[in-house]
Amino acid sequence: MEEIAKKKVIIFTPNGFNPQEASNDNPYQKHKSGWTTDEMKSFGYEVIGLNGLKYLRGEKAKFRYKPELLWTIISVLTQIITKNVPQLSFHLFCIKNFKKT
Secondary structure (H helix, E strand, C coil): CCCCCCCEEEEEEEEECCCCCCECCEHHHCCCCCECHHHHHHCCCEEEEEEEEHHHECHHHCECCCCHHHHHHHHHHHHHHHCCCHHHEEEEEEEEECCCC
């Protein structure tokens, strides 16, 4: 991606490996690897945490606990923390800006 991008590369990924099988007859939905905040930063990406605390969600980002409304509210509230502490978040939003020479 970095070789063909003109200004930046943006990656949205689970934080670490999150098991997920293929779905809707789409084999590309199966997760085969995962990346951490430290790994993405080592590649030169700015990393922002999204979707609240990692441990609230499971496969396909569904909440692990019920009632879903309560855990949605908790997830939104924890977003305040995880935005700036992406190691704790479920998803990573990674941005790498660069200029081609």
